[in-house]
Amino acid sequence: MFGPGFWRVGRMMNQLSEVQNLQREMNRLFSGFTQPFSHEFPPINVWLSKDDAVVSAEVPGIDTGELDISVVADTITISGSRDKDELKEGESYHRQERSYGNFTRTLQVPFQVDAGRVEAKYDKGILRITLPRSEAAKPKKVTVRSE
Amino acid sequence: MADEKRELQKKEAQSSVETERTKSRRVYVPKVDIYEAKDAIVLVADMPGVDEKSVDITLDKNILTIAGTVEPEAYKDHSITYSEYDTGDYERAFTISDEVDRNKIEASVKQGVLRVTLPKVEPVKAKKIAIKTG
Numbered sequence: 441m442f443g444p445g446f447w448r449v450g451r452m453m454n455q456l457s458e459v460q461n462l463q464r465e466m467n468r469l470f471s472g473f474t475q476p477f478s479h480e481f482p483p484i485n486v487w488l489s490k491d492d493a494v495v496s497a498e499v500p501g502i503d504t505g506e507l508d509i510s511v512v513a514d515t516i517t518i519s520g521s522r523d524k525d526e527l528k529e530g531e532s533y534h535r536q537e538r539s540y541g542n543f544t545r546t547l548q549v550p551f552q553v554d555a556g557r558v559e560a561k562y563d564k565g566i567l568r569i570t571l572p573r574s575e576a577a578k579p580k581k582v583t584v585r586s587e
Numbered sequence: 588m589a590d591e592k593r594e595l596q597k598k599e600a601q602s603s604v605e606t607e608r609t610k611s612r613r614v615y616v617p618k619v620d621i622y623e624a625k626d627a628i629v630l631v632a633d634m635p636g637v638d639e640k641s642v643d644i645t646l647d648k649n650i651l652t653i654a655g656t657v658e659p660e661a662y663k664d665h666s667i668t669y670s671e672y673d674t675g676d677y678e679r680a681f682t683i684s685d686e687v688d689r690n691k692i693e694a695s696v697k698q699g700v701l702r703v704t705l706p707k708v709e710p711v712k713a714k715k716i717a718i719k720t721g
Contacts, residue, residue, distance in 0.1 A: 483597075483672035487665035494662050498597075498635040498672055500699035530625055537618040538633050565635035565699015 481543045482518070482567070490579050492572040493549045500565030507562065509569060511555045516571060519544040551577035600678055613675030617653070617701075621681075628687065628705040634677045635699035636660075642701055644694050652680040653701060 482497040497518060499507075507520040524540040527533070554574040561568045600614040608614065617632040634642065636657035643654045655677040687705045694703045 480671070484669075485660070485667060485672060486669040487662050488668045489662070489665040491664075494665055496660060498699075500633045500635040502698065525620065525622070525631065527622060528624070531622055534621040534623060534628070536620050536622075538620050538631065539618075562698070564638050565633070 480545075481539065482545065484518075484545060484547065486547070486549070488550075490573075492570055493551075493553075495547065495549075495569045495571065497545070497567045497569075498565065499543075499562075499567050502562070502565075504562050507560075507567065509558075509560050511553050511558050511571065514550070514552050515546060515548050516553070516569065517544065517546045518567070518569075597672060599675075612659075613673055614678050615675050616679050617655070617677045619679065626707055628683070628707070630681070630701075630703040630705065632677075632679070632701040632703075633699065634696075634701050636674060637677065637696060637699060637701065639696045642694075642696055644692075644703060646683075646689060646692065649682050649685070650680050651683050651703075651705075652678070653703065654678045655701070 482499040484495055484497045487494040487496070495516065495518075499520070499522075502520055502522055506522070507518070510517045519542070521542040522540050549571055552574040554572045557572045559570045597615045598618075600616045617634045619633075620631045622629050622631075630651075630653075632653060634653075634655045634657075637655035641656045643652075645652045645654075657674050657676060660674050683705060686707050688708045691706045692703065693706075694701065696702075
């Protein structure tokens with residue numbers, strides 16, 4: 441879920457220790473040829489402004505018909521699936537590193553979303569969803585009066 | 588702690604001293620599938636953010652290099668508050684065997700997925716040598 445201070449986790453991903461990288465690599469090697477999506481797929485970024493939030497996700501090679509986005513109050517769910525290339529008889533993999541299968545991500549933004557004005561675009565394998573703030577959730581300016 | 592165990596979606600390329608880039612941007616190794624069919628070897632790479640204009644495929648001797656450039660992501664008046672991935676360029680190289688027909692390599696990009704078809708050379712037909720009677 442999404443909350444204050446949590447974004448640091450994403451920023452620190454590149455500084456994982458060698459041991460963890462090795463462990464991950466070992467897991468990959470012993471997991472066999474095919475690997476379904478890890479539960480953190482697709483990776484997402486969240487951008488905030490005073491009017492809306494933009495959620496972008498790297499989901500290459502997906503049919504837009506296979507993507508399902510739903511918004512309830514302040515929670516957005518992205519789900520979909522990516523099919524594996526079906527090999528014909530006599531064809532064989534040299535390498536198989538890409539993942540396939542079903543995925544679901546749920547994310548909470550820090551305001552109520554105007555669900556009727558949500559827009560989603562899919563371009564070059566990147567999904568971008570704009571979540572406008574509902575009128576009630578827009579920042580209000582408070583003026584301070586001196587007495 | 589649980590968050591540290593998450594799978595890395597993108598693997599950053601190892602930089603080597605010999606090929607330092609002039610642009611100080613991150614470079615990622617795209618994940619690929621390579622499969623062999625009867626008449627071709629097909630390479631499929633996940634390169635989100637890349638289109639047909641921003642991808643480069645070069646074949647030098649027997650090294651096939653795929654490279655893609657991605658524009659940094661930015662939205663006007665927005666600031667990033669949560670991040671699980673970073674944008675950067677892609678680069679990866681493979682050695683290919685002599686059985687690939689270099690003149691017929693084809694590539695296409697669709698929805699951030701690059702597909703390169705490397706057709707195999709047709710097997711040399713046995714040549715029958717006629718023997719003349721002397």
